[in-house]
Every structure is written in structure tokens, then in C-alpha cells.
Amino acid sequence: ALTLPSLHGCAIPKKNVPAIDDATFLIKNANLVDVTSGLTVENSWLLVENGTIAAMGTGNIKNNYRGMVFDLQNRFLIPGLIDAHCHATASPVFSMRMTDLPNHARQQKQNFVSAVESGITTIRDMGAFPVLLKRFIRDIEKGNMPGPRVVYCNSILNVMGSHPEIPPSDINFFALPASLFIGMIMNNFKNTKEMEECLEENARGASFIKLTLDNRTIFCKKNKAIPVYSKEQLDIIFNFAGKNGLPVVGHHHFKFGFDRAMAYPFHSIEHLIADRILSDDDVLRMAKNNVAIVPTMTVAQSYLMEEAFDNIPPPYATPDVMDELHVRKNYFGHEAFQHCDPVLHKQNLAALKYYKTIGRDNLWEHKKFLVDPDVYFGMMMNGYANLKKMNQAGILIGCGIDAGMPFCYFGGNYREYEILQRNGFTNIEILRCATISNAKILRLEDKIGSLETGKYADMVVLDKNPLEDIRALRSPCLVFKQGDPMYSAINLQENGIMGRQPAKNT
Structure with a gap:
């Protein structure tokens, strides 16, 4: 009988991404690249809830947030x-x-x-x-x-x-x-x-x-x-x-x-x-x-x-x-x-x-x-x-x-x-x-393509500013799809990027 090779096999784990149960998390200390204006917004934060960008801003968050935090340490954040x-x-x-x-x-x-x-x-x-x-x-x-x-x-x-x-x-x-x-x-x-x-x-x-x-x-x-x-x-x-x-x-x-x-x-x-x-x-x-x-x-x-x-x-x-x-x-x-x-x-x-x-x-x-x-x-x-x-x-x-x-x-x-x-x-x-x-x-501009409140939290973290060097896109540091971390080039916890501490001084 004709047999197909296994096309699925074992599950493939995500690289350097521990399991996250939180439906809500905060991203802070980001240099956010706004693809609409073409500007880089320093000291940005985004609050993600259930895979969607629920709130965003710069500087201090009015209510001190407690929970899962991704501290980007001034890395650059672009849309997926x-x-x-x-x-x-x-x-x-x-x-x-x-x-x-x-x-x-x-x-x-x-x-x-x-x-x-x-x-x-x-x-x-x-x-x-x-x-x-x-x-x-x-x-x-x-x-x-x-x-x-x-x-x-x-x-x-x-x-x-x-x-x-x-x-x-x-x-x-x-x-x-x-x-x-x-x-x-x-x-x-x-x-x-x-x-x-x-x-x-x-x-x-x-x-x-x-x-x-x-x-x-x-x-x-x-x-x-x-x-x-x-x-x-x-x-x-x-x-x-x-x-x-x-x-x-x-x-x-x-x-x-x-x-x-x-x-x-x-x-x-x-x-x-x-x-x-x-x-x-x-x-x-x-x-x-x-x-x-x-x-x-x-x-x-x-x-x-x-x-x-x-x-x-x-x-x-x-x-x-x-x-x-x-x-x-x-x-x-x-x-x-x-x-x-x-x-x-x-x-x-x-x-x-x-x-x-x-x-x-x-x-x-x-x-x-x-x-x-x-x-x-x-x-x-x-x-x-x-x-x-x-x-x-x-x-x-x-x-x-x-x-x-x-x-x-x-x-x-x-x-x-x-x-x-x-x-x-x-x-x-x-x-x-x-x-x-x-x-x-793709007729999905109401959901993806830019980092805005109400859109999916599809995000890519880069070490360098792609507006200054397009080669920065060669090496993503961290990738989220609808709020789910899909890939990281580094260990997030060992490098102090990911943690469950309160976000002080944000």
C-alpha cells in the first residue's frame, strides 16, 4: 500500500519561550516604531489583554501594574x-x-x-x-x-x-x-x-x-x-x-x-x-x-x-x-x-x-x-x-x-x-x-499591520532601529503573535526581560 511520510510527527516547541498562562501582560521600556507616522516613540508601554492591545502610552502608567512584564530595555518594537x-x-x-x-x-x-x-x-x-x-x-x-x-x-x-x-x-x-x-x-x-x-x-x-x-x-x-x-x-x-x-x-x-x-x-x-x-x-x-x-x-x-x-x-x-x-x-x-x-x-x-x-x-x-x-x-x-x-x-x-x-x-x-x-x-x-x-x-488592516489600541498584539522586538538600518529586520529578538510569545533569540528570564514582578517606575 502507498504510505505517506509523516507530515506532522512530534510537536515543535517554541525557542526560548517559557509557557505563559497570563491573559494580561505589560510591555515596557520600548522604542515603538509607528509605521503610520514614521516616528520612533521612546519610553513606550503597551498593555496586552487576551491577545489584543488594550492600552498604550509613554512614560509612567497611571495605575501601578502588577503581573507579567516584558521589559524591552529600550529595544525597538515594530508590528508583526x-x-x-x-x-x-x-x-x-x-x-x-x-x-x-x-x-x-x-x-x-x-x-x-x-x-x-x-x-x-x-x-x-x-x-x-x-x-x-x-x-x-x-x-x-x-x-x-x-x-x-x-x-x-x-x-x-x-x-x-x-x-x-x-x-x-x-x-x-x-x-x-x-x-x-x-x-x-x-x-x-x-x-x-x-x-x-x-x-x-x-x-x-x-x-x-x-x-x-x-x-x-x-x-x-x-x-x-x-x-x-x-x-x-x-x-x-x-x-x-x-x-x-x-x-x-x-x-x-x-x-x-x-x-x-x-x-x-x-x-x-x-x-x-x-x-x-x-x-x-x-x-x-x-x-x-x-x-x-x-x-x-x-x-x-x-x-x-x-x-x-x-x-x-x-x-x-x-x-x-x-x-x-x-x-x-x-x-x-x-x-x-x-x-x-x-x-x-x-x-x-x-x-x-x-x-x-x-x-x-x-x-x-x-x-x-x-x-x-x-x-x-x-x-x-x-x-x-x-x-x-x-x-x-x-x-x-x-x-x-x-x-x-x-x-x-x-x-x-x-x-x-x-x-x-x-x-x-x-x-x-x-x-x-x-x-x-x-x-x-490582505484586507486585515483593522486587526494587524500597526501597533494600535484594539488591534492584535502582533509584535516584533529588534535590537536595532530598522528606520536607521533595514538589516535590523534580519534578526528578531522576540516575536509575539496575538499576544502569544512565539520565538525568542535569547533566554528572556536570564536576561531580565521577562518576569512577574511589579512594574515600578514605569
Whole structure:
């Protein structure tokens, strides 16, 4: 009989976080970073009750508080970070080997843990194995493992043969039987009738609908064309979405997909286009349509596949691209091993040789599903310019790295923050992208995204001020999700941060 590897196993304890039974606690001596004003408020305190910020202020508390106290000792307090584009149950590899199934099972669980350990308290999953995702969500809610809250779409509602068009059985013969137990990331509907059935089923429990909009592939294939939704199908989808209050979001890499998105009431579009710089009219149209974007520049950087070339083609060898190639090389050789199972990361690195040993034009026929480097060199070059235009136009810009995809590993979201900085974003703009702007994209701005009375106590403690050094976001000191300490980099009690003494002189 076919047996699945254990996807859950033993509970994962929170690091350096003792159990806390108190529904109420005080945070004091904090330098609070207000993402709305862009100011740092010194000597701040917050009173947390039942997972919500009940009161906050500066200086002395009127009534001397007795109970659980977290003394931040002048560390910096920011809202919980949000990842607006990830795939938490995906295996971050180009292909799968049966011998690596235990590694994949561990990595899937670690994705959720790595998220909170990097300060992320909420994620928007953009396409999952739905059954498996809901198992992990239950484990997180039961306290069996640390993890973020999850907003999800279930599967991607895509046309058979459209992005991502890789047949599951070509990744691993185990994929189709396993789908009976864990679901499928893509719906792959064949006709309009089947689409309507998928649409209703896939919407159950979902917070949004995910579509893919391009008419050409991102993979190394001789035939670049892929099928797209008919007008009838899009009309049905948006009619259903409107009746059920579900926003629709769209993957796009090319101008064709962008133009399709502008013709319908999309809530957000994902990634950036590779094939041109948008005109001022294009950006104005996007602003008028009130469409948000999650650019995922980390994807473009990760897939700057210089391994496909003997020398970088001169049109691609711009200063910005060469800088990103240097950062990419350093990440692949060092931090990536901390964010991904080393066996899986080494497997990804080894796959890069196929660009030359098999040849770009032959990869698809050999079932080597590597991306077309021209797409991502184009995305990096044009993306820098397009993103600057969007930011200047006041378009809502979110933050995510497509975590769960090869080389885009959970725990590495700081890569996106630092790419945005190199692209000219200020530190407060970056922090807003990762907090309040993402909260708006998730339609949860009344609950998360900023530290305000009445909102969830999603909080990240940092040793340094991210408004002065964005690299401070690389190393959270302490992470709370809805008032629950999820992770600490240090022993809270030994370092005098956490205690049950009265809060004197606060």
C-alpha cells in the first residue's frame, strides 16, 4: 500500500519561550516604531489583554501594574511582519526524488516555523496543497507548533496547460497518488463547466481567488505559448467573486497579463513584468483601478540564472543586475543553507548545470523544469524601473518573496526588504510594505499591520532601529503573535526581560 511520510510527527516547541498562562501582560521600556507616522516613540508601554492591545502610552502608567512584564530595555518594537506572497506547503525544489521525501516533509513544517522566527506573524498563501495546509493550520492553532496565521486561496484556479504548467507526474510519480491525501496546488480545469465546479469547491474557506494571467511560459520551452482564460470564464469568475465578497488576485510576468488585469477589477497583481517598462498611462491606469502589487523582486534576483551563459549578455550586464548577481551568489553560498534543508538546497544548485549539459532548448523535453533566464533578467531590469514608477504614483505596494519556490526560502524575507532599499525605497517605506500595506492587501488592516489600541498584539522586538538600518529586520529578538510569545533569540528570564514582578517606575 502507498504510505505517506509523516507530515506532522512530534510537536515543535517554541525557542526560548517559557509557557505563559497570563491573559494580561505589560510591555515596557520600548522604542515603538509607528509605521503610520514614521516616528520612533521612546519610553513606550503597551498593555496586552487576551491577545489584543488594550492600552498604550509613554512614560509612567497611571495605575501601578502588577503581573507579567516584558521589559524591552529600550529595544525597538515594530508590528508583526506580513508575507503577502508565499506557498507554505510547496517543496522548494526543481524536481523531487523519492529518497528525499523525509527532507521535504521536514521542510514543509519548517516553513511555518521559519516564518515566525523571521518576525512574520501572518502569511498570504498563494496556492497550496489545501488538505495539507489545513492540517498545519490546525496544528498551529492547537499550539503543537509555532507558526503564523494563514490567509489562503486553497488551489490556484488555472486553465489546464497554463502557468504553472508542469504536470505533477513529471515532477515525481508519487505526486498524483499523494494528491488524494493532500490536494493539488493547481485546479487545471479543462473547460468552463469544469471551471465552475472547481470555482465553487475551491472557494470554500478561502479568503481570495488566485488566477494566472500570462499567455507565455516562464520555462525553457521551444513553444512559449500557453492557454489563457476565455472572456466568458473571466466574467463567470468575477461574477462569482463579487457575489461572495472574494477579492481576485493575478499572477503576471508579461505585459499581456498586466493588460488583462487592468481590464477586470483585480484586487492585486503579483510579481512584475519582464518584457517592457510600463508607460505613464499604464501606471496611471493601475492607480485609477486601485490595484495593489506584490512585486516579489527576490524571485527575479533568485532566477538571474547566470549559469545559463558563458558570459552575461551585454544588455543584461547593467550595474543594478551585476549588484544583484553578487548578492544572489552570496546568499546561495551561505544563508540559504540556514533557510532550506541542505540536501534540498544542494539539489537545486546541482540542477543549474543542466542549462549547459542539456541545453536551454532541450530542458523541457528532458523534464528539467528550469526557468527561462531571459524572463528574469528582463524582470530585474524592467522591474527596477516599473517599481519606482509605481511607488511615485502612490500605488499600494506589498511585500513577499514567493517563499516555497526554489531558492526563495522561508526565513529569507529580508532579501526583499534589502532589494527594495537598493531600488530607492526609504526604510519607512519598506517597513510599511511589510506591515500596514500588506495588511491592506490582505484586507486585515483593522486587526494587524500597526501597533494600535484594539488591534492584535502582533509584535516584533529588534535590537536595532530598522528606520536607521533595514538589516535590523534580519534578526528578531522576540516575536509575539496575538499576544502569544512565539520565538525568542535569547533566554528572556536570564536576561531580565521577562518576569512577574511589579512594574515600578514605569
